[in-house]
Amino acid sequence: MEWVLIGIMLTAFVTLGSGRLSNCIRAVALQGALLSLLVLLPSHSFSDSHHVFLATISFLIKTIAIPALLAWSLKQAKIKQEVDPTISLHLSLLWGGILLVGAFSGAKVVSLPTAPFPFLIIPVAITIMFVGFFLLVSRTKALTQVIGFLILENGIFLFGITLIGEFPLTVEMGVLLDLLVGVFVMGIMIYHINKTFDHIDTKALTLLKDSE
C-alpha cells in the first residue's frame, strides 16, 4: 500500500511540474485511479459492499468522468495548451518539496488511527491537500483551478477513507459531493468565463472590481 500512496504523491508533483494542461489532466486521472485502487487493497475489502461501492464510484468519477469532461472542455474552449503559472514551474516544484517536508513533520503530531492503512496515509493526505491549495493559488486558468480543487478533494478523500470502517455513509456522501462540485465548477466557471471574456483566464475577473 505504501507504493500506491507514493504513487499518489508523485502524481501530485507531476501536476506541479508539468507545463501542458493535457498532462495535468492525465496526472489527475491517474491519481484518481490509484485512490480507488487503494480503497480495495486492505484484506476483506472485496467482501465489504461499502468498499467496493466507494472504489467503483470514485473510479468512475475521478478517473473517467471528470478528466473526460476536462479534456472535452479543453478542446471546446480552444485555449492554448500552456499552464501559465504565476510562480514558475521550477519554483513550484521547490515549494512542493517544502510543503512535503512541512506535512511530514506536522503529521507526527497528529495521532489518528489509520488502520487498516499504513500511517503514511496521513502525511500523504496533508501533502496532497497543500499541493492542491498551492495549485489553486498559483495558477490562473480556470481549468487549472479545477485541477487544483480536484487534488485538494483527493487529499480530503484520503483522510476520509481512514474512517470508512466506522462511518461508511459519511465518506460516501463526501465522494458524491465531489461529483456535484466537479459539475458545478466545470459548468459555471469555464462556460461563463469563456463566454464573457473570450478566454478562460480568471485574471479577467479582476475587472469586476467596484469602480470608485
Place this chain on the structure above:
Amino acid sequence: MILLAASTVLFMSGALGSILFQRAALKKIWALGSVLAGSLLGLIPAFQVLRNKITFAYSFKETLPGLKFQFGCDELSAFFLIPLLGLSAGIALYAFGYLKKEKHLLGSLACFPLLVAAMMGVLVAQDGFSFLIVWEIMSLTSFFLVTTEHGNREVRFSGWIYLVTTHCATLFLLVFFILLFKKTGSFAFQDFTLLSSKSYLTGFLFLAALIGFGTKAGIFPFHIWLPHAHPAAPSYISALMSGIMIKTGIYGILRAVTFLPPLPLWCIESLLVLGILSTVLGVLYALLQHDLKRLLAYHSIENIGIIIIGIGLGLLGRHTHNAAIEFLGFAGALFHILNHTIFKGLLFLGAGNIIQATHERRIDQLGGLLKFMPLTGITFIIASLAICGLPPFNGFISEWLIYMGLFDGVKDLPRGPFSFCIASLVGIAFAGGLAIACFTKVIGVVFLGLPRTKRELPLQEGSWLKRLPMIILAILCFVLGVMPQLVLPFILPTLPVLGLKVPASALNLPIQSLQTFSVTFMILIGIFILIALIYKALLLNKTKRLAPTWDCGLREPSARMQYTASSYAEPLSTFFYFLTGPTVHFQTLKGIFPKTTSFKTHVEDLAERNLWTPFVQKTVEIMSWVRKQQQNQIQNYLAYIFVTLILLLLWEVWVGI
C-alpha cells in the same frame, strides 16, 4: 419521547403543507392546525416529566467522530416546555381569527410551526452541537416571521437589526460550546460537568454564555433588537416572541448554570447589575414610548431584568451557602418566567386586537376603546395589573418571592453581596412604581376618554377564536394569583436540576404562607364586591344624569384636548433627562400671527445612542477601508484562506487552544 417526536413531525408537516398549498384557507389550516395539535400533544410528556419525575433521553448513532445528537427531556426542559406549548396553542387559535382578512401576512406562515418546533428543539437538545443547530433554526425562522411585511422599509430595517444581533449572539455561543468541547472532549451536556473549576475559565465561559443568551433574552445593553423587532412583526408573532422566545435565552443561562462549575462571585454580581439595569431602564424607556408595541417590548426587557435578578439572587445564595435565599431566588425567577409568558402574551394579543381594529399603533391617536372593545379592554387591564405586580394577580406572587429573598439577603449576607441585594431591592421597587405609571398611561389614554381621531370603520373585537385564548390567559392571570400553590408542583421538581441540594420542605420558608394568600385575596375580593354592591344599592333610587366630565370652562371641548400620553410621561422624562435625553423638534411661535407649527419628541435608547451606534459607525469605517484594499484576484483570496488554515493547523498542533 415518542409524543414529543410526534409533535415535532406534526409541526414539520404543517410547515410543509403550508408551503405546498396555494389556497389561503388551506395554508392557514395546515400551519395553525399543526401548531395547535402538536402543542397539545407535546404538553402531555411535559406534564408527565414534572409529575412522575421520569426524565428521558435519546441519543442518535455517532454520525461523525466525537459527535452524537442527543435529545432528552429533564425537569428543566419540561418546565419551559409547558409555557412554550401552552402559549403556542393559544396563539394558534388566536391566529385563526387574526389572519382572517390579512392575506398579506400569509407569506411567512410556514415559519410559525417551524419556529415552535425549533424552540422545542432548543429546550430538549442535550448536546452543544444539536443545540446550536436548532438555535440557529429558531433565529432564522423568527427572522422570516418578523419580516413578514417586508414591503415596508421600516420592517426591513428592523429585520436587519434582528438578524445581525442574533448572529453576533450565536457567535458567542459558538465560542462557549467549542471551548467546552475542547476542555472536556465531548459536546454532551452531561459531560460538560467534568470541567475542572478554574475560576478564570469559568468566568470567561459564563460571560460568553451571558452575552450569547442575554442577547436573545433582551438583557440591557444587548437588547437593541427587541424594541425594533416586536413592532415590526405581526402581533401574534410578537406575542410568541416576547412571551416565550426570549425565555429560551433565560433557559440557556439556567442550563449553563447546571453544568458549569461554581461561578466566581464577580460573575454573579455582574449578572445582578445587568438585571438591575434592564429592570430600571427597560421600564423607564417603556414609559416614554409612543408606539404601543414598542412600549410592550421595553416592558419585556424590564421583566427579563426581574427574572435575571431572581437567578442572580439564587446564585448568590448558593455562593454564600444560604439555602433559603437560593430557593427563593430560583423559585421566584421560574415563577416569573411562567407569569411573564401569560401576561405578556395576553398584552400582545390585546395590542394585536387594537391594531387590527384601528390600524393605529401610536398611543396618542387612540382613545375610548373600552366602550367598543370591552373584552380586549378588560383582559388588557387584568394583564396590566398582573405585569405591575399588583395583587391579586400572578405577577405579585413571583415578585413577592424575589422580594422575600432579597430581604433575607439584606438580613443574612456579608457586606459585599449585601449591597447588591439592597441595590436590587431598590431597582425592583422603583421599576414597579414606574410600571404602574406606564400602564396607567396606556390604559388611561387608549381605553378611557374619547376617541381622538374619527374612524370610518366600526370597531370590532373579532371572532370568538380570537377572544377565547385571551379569556383563558386572563383567567390564568387571576387563578395563579389567587391560588399560587397550584404552581408549586411545577417549580419544586425543577429546582434540584438547577443544583439545589436541600429539599424545600426542610427549609423554614414562606411557601406554606402561599395558601394564606388565597384566603387573604378571597377576603379582599369579597370586601370589594360587597362595597360595590352597597354602592349600587345606595344609588338605586337616585336619578342619574349623563354629562361631560370636565370641560375646564370651555364651551365645546374636543376630543383632541384630552390629556395625552406624552404629557402624562413628561415630568418623569424631564426628571431622568440624563438617561432619556429626548430629542425635541419644535419651532417656537413668532410674530403676531404665527404660522402653524408642530411639536415632536423622540426618545432614543441609551445603549443604542451611546454604545451601539458609535460602535457600528467605527466598524463601517474600518470595513470600508478594508474594502478599498481589495485586489479582486481569486488567487489572492485563496492564498489568504490557505495561509490562515495552515496557521490555524500549526497553532492547533503545537499550542492547542
